[in-house]
Amino acid sequence: MRISVSVLSAALLAASVAAAAGDAYRGPLTLRLSTAQYRQIIGDVFGPTIKAGGRFEPDIRYKGLLQVGAGRVSVTASGIEQYDASARKIAEQVVSKENRDTLIPCKPQSADAPDDACARAFFAATGRLLYRRPLQADELDRRVAIAAASTKTMKDFYTGLATGLSTMLVAPNFLFRQENAEPDPAHPGQYRLDVYSKAAKLSFFLWNAGPDAKLLAAAESGELNTPKGLAKQVDRLLASPRLEAGVRAYFSDMFGFNELAYLGKDAALYPNFTVQVTADAQEQTLRTLIDLLLNQKGDYRDLFTVRKTFLTPILGSVYGVPVVAPDGGWTPYTYPENDPHSGVTMQVSFLALHSHPGRTSPTLRGKALREMVLCQRVPDPPGNVNFTVVQDTANPLYKTARERLNAHATEAMCTGCHKITDPMGLAMENFDTAGSFRQHENGVAIDARGELDGVKFSDGPGLNRALHDSPRTPACLVERLTAYAKGRALVPDESTVTKGFELDFAAAKYRLPDLMRKIATSDALYAVTPPQVANALPTEIAK
């Protein structure tokens, strides 16, 4: 029962922190690495042959982003067991006979006795990458000492080295991105992130990874604190192929793709919906947006009308199109003009995720568009609602989702919210819960008319154009991407900053890399209020 108590306390803690912190906090952050970031760093530091697995703590979504939730989570007792097991497993692989010659920069004097100089060299070099800053003298000394003690006990230098390495891999300095503040010399009385925190912020934003050697060098030399030096590094990171991983991470977070792993459909009704479909569907959307936003340097708003995508034969069977691809792999595919499947929110990754196992949900789909694409919050339904009419797809009186929702939303307390969500979601009714196209439901032709903020349309492509043209669409990306980069929810008065980004984004023809550059080079990203100040003035800032 020990474990369950810990899980429970973690949940309560998360709730209490959320309540206490409010959204006024603008101090330095302590963000837990996501599972993907953890793996990425291990791969970057030790190479692809080192396997990093484990069921790490679940991430928590806050204000639309897991990356923001990362500042609200901790490590529970069962979580630490996993981190510890993973740390030891990684360390064991790093010092293994196969890997030690390439991953350890020196050879010990003796294989079964301590060699402090060699251990120190290894810990200093590796620790700098894991901690995203040089190790302090006492941190390094402790590792050298534990390695020596362990070597003596186990009579093996490499076991000692693995012990020292595992202490870094399980340390909060590695598992959490801890930011530090320092006075900003350019703005007396104000604070900024110290240069290593700045480097980490930059690399996690653009690459979803820790800083590489060049970025750490730019931090160490102080170059990163100069506008020119910062611009140079931002350009370098944006020009790197690793930008793709960063963009994938952002949109996976924004579109809630972590939920896809748990998505299933009623196999009797939707036999084509297999686990490969969910995996391929996520990849389809990511390939589509990488191609448009990075390869084509396209307009972000076109993401909602884009016709060029990538398909596998399995996805082809869901969309009902023939796909011949080498060895079942990916092939580019362009939909005809006005095809209902144009636009990433008309892809399986969106349509199936925001539906029930056996039926669609115009409400869930509309809510997801509001929250993910337009950054508008839709209230949760009240607690005492009778959903029977909506859920019964076999009711002969209400054959389509529209009819069922109309019958359901007659009560005043329901209509308010359904008016926000349903007119968008109903325009997506030509897709069943698995994301396949349909013209009828229960034999009745589907009426896919809808509306978004006063713009009326007759079908899905119309909704796509409305999303494309809505000023909220680019504004939402700016706000959410800024929050993602910062790792926290934006404070109300920061809207002046995002407004500025919005103008620049429009001026740059809504090209994503330009927006990322703007955010990454802005002072606003690195400005902080030191914790003691934040603690002293919580109520003032909350206004």
Next chain:
Amino acid sequence: MSHVSDLGRRRVLQGMLGGSAVTVGLPFLNGFLNSHGTALADGAQLPVSFATWFWGCGLNPGRWEPGQIGKFADLGPELKPLEAFKAKMNVYSGMKAFVDGKPFITHFSGAQAILTGSVPRAREFAQPSIDTLIADVIGTRTRFRSIEVACEGIATHSQSMRAGALVNPGEISPVALYGRIFGTGFKDPNAAEFTPDPAVMVRKSALSVVAEERQAFMNKLGAEDKQRLDEYFTSLRQLEQQLALELEKPAPLEACSVPGAVEEARPSTEIETAAINHALFAKLLTHALACGQTRVVNIVFGDALSTLRKAGGTQTHHEYTHEEPVDPKLGYQPEVAWFCTEIMRNLGVFLAELERIKEGDRTLLDRMLVLTGTDHGYAKIHSVENMPVMTIGNAGGRFKTGLHISAKGDPVSRVGLTVQQALGLPISTWGNDSMQTTKTITEIIA
């Protein structure tokens, strides 16, 4: 080294590191007491153990699934022999093996799906079975990393394997097994001397190094982050405490006793004879677990191509599955159903042995996780849909029980993934091709 030596309580261990291993008593920590203050904290003192129990030809669809999803009250008729254990078991229905266009090897592919998480392209490409993966983590300090038995007298029927070509043969003779476990090499867990494992000492010292840096880390944090990171350090301390317990002389295994000598049984595919062998094996394995000789056991009651038959009968269980007509009134194959029920009764015999061993106010079964395996969902048509899978025991509090998990269309590898994670294996994904899953069955993780 000054920062290392100036550690108060930790110095005790540091002194051991590099020196000779001596029995050291550590101060008893308050944290080890449970809320009643009566016993050691849950699950910490007695190690979790694992078993697989395998039979061939599955069960009849619709006749084993509990009547309710989630907390269930009624087991299907073919699981009725397990009625006594229903509060301690989970039943998983609806999960399947994905063949993905690979050759479908009947009576093999499905069994692999449950036990290795993968459907191999051919027998020789089979993945390691789950028990070996688990034994590599929890079985490294016991005399036997794992023990396999095959109740029909054919050693190669063992389902435990490192890889397709490396099957761990099953013991077929109860007398031989008795000799192996309780013969000359038997190590009495309640003997006087105790030597702490130096590897655990090292691990604990390593965690201590991290704990030492607590203050330096916390000093930089704001109030909210301090609260969060406090949770991290509390968790870290709990892990340290677990390791500290491992360094102490373990609580006596009061339940450990050496069973009396057993009689030899005749190897046979007659189900009645296999049942006699199984009962002998079950008793010996239970004592081996209670005495800490191993933490992983694997029982094959009937092989995948269930060659069990009634005494004097001519047709095997397997032949019945394919040849016996479905009784139009009953809606199932009655002879097959007899075999299914009888096989489950034997599973109940093993569980009853585990349950009989009292450890404080609980039983050996409570710190076990028994995973069942079989080859087909509906053997009549070689279906690998809706494979019957069960886990029994809560793995020392790591699993919630009494639940029926219905996960229609999901790969059956989800069960194995969840089992491994609950037992502390650092994996996030298991299985190949469509069998590959990251979907932990979170409903049952305690």
Next chain:
Amino acid sequence: MRVFRQGLRVLVAAGALLVAGAAAAAESKSFVVNWFYMNNYYGGDVDCPEGLNPSSIDFYRREMVRLGYPKAEIDKILDGYPGAGDGRGPWVAIVVKRGNGKDDVYENPTTAPDPGLKVVQGRYAYGFNLDGRGAASPKGFEDPETGEKGVNNELYRLVGCIKSYRGGEGAAKRAAYPDYIWDVLRDRMPAWLVTVTSDNWKDGPATVTFDRALKTVVRDASGANVRLNMTYAIDPDPRGHNVVQGTIKNGVLTTDPANINFIADAFGLTPDLHFTKARVRLKMNADGTLSGVLGGYQAWAAFYWGNAGRAWTGEYLHSQDAVAIYYALKRMADANPDPKTGENRDISSAYAIEAIPAFTVSADDAMKARTGVRASRVP
């Protein structure tokens, strides 16, 4: 059900684009064969009034008695039968040489005497009147679906009282052995494709094309069926390409007699199927799938080897007495007499076909896809 219907909608458009040679007014629908199995009618107790044929242990015991083994020894030999299934059981060597004690009986079935086989004596069987003699056809059955008389299906008559070939009702319609064989086979062989070209399935002429794909089928989430709307490239190998003409009447498509070849090229399970004077009856189901019956003559020797090729393993597992089946095939063959001996070489049979909508592309298109040229969808 809804899903199938949608697949069809798109298919109409894609099929028209992709299937070359379709007449302007006609449209083509393509399907992948989901199930193909011997279509054995199940009529309850009346089909086999003499009872079912014995299980393998019983006919092995019978053969050992014939060979003169004392009862006590037979009991000993069969103790623990069949054992581990690994060929080490003491009975294996005996039954393999049960003819003359030295030769493999599966290769030389005539070394053993004919033990006889209980056969179907019922009135009904699926299939067609293949010999063209209508109700006057000797030993003709009546098709339970169409009511056609003089249906020739001697293979069903022959195997219909063997347990593993015995069909059933409803969900158990597919007999255990044909069901098993197909389920194993379809994962190992290139998919079989059916394309029907007609005027939107209205009554009138239609063309049915059977092809073989370059790859195996892909299954759906149920695992029991093939995935809907997958794309298959057609193998250009002419051996597997068959075009037959037919007529749709009252929604049922029936083809004219023709030779139809199904090429599995799958090792070890069954030979390829070569049907002569074959006819096919297909209907489109409400969910867009296709189901029907294929009837035709096939060489009985090929059928024999399909089973006996697996020697004792297939025989004991599925209680198929190879010797009894051999003599029965020879005796019951009903077409294509050998000009020298006068003995019939072919036997009439019927198989069930169940197919699911799919896309087909030519092998050329598939190759172009590799080089970046893609097929596109008609809006």
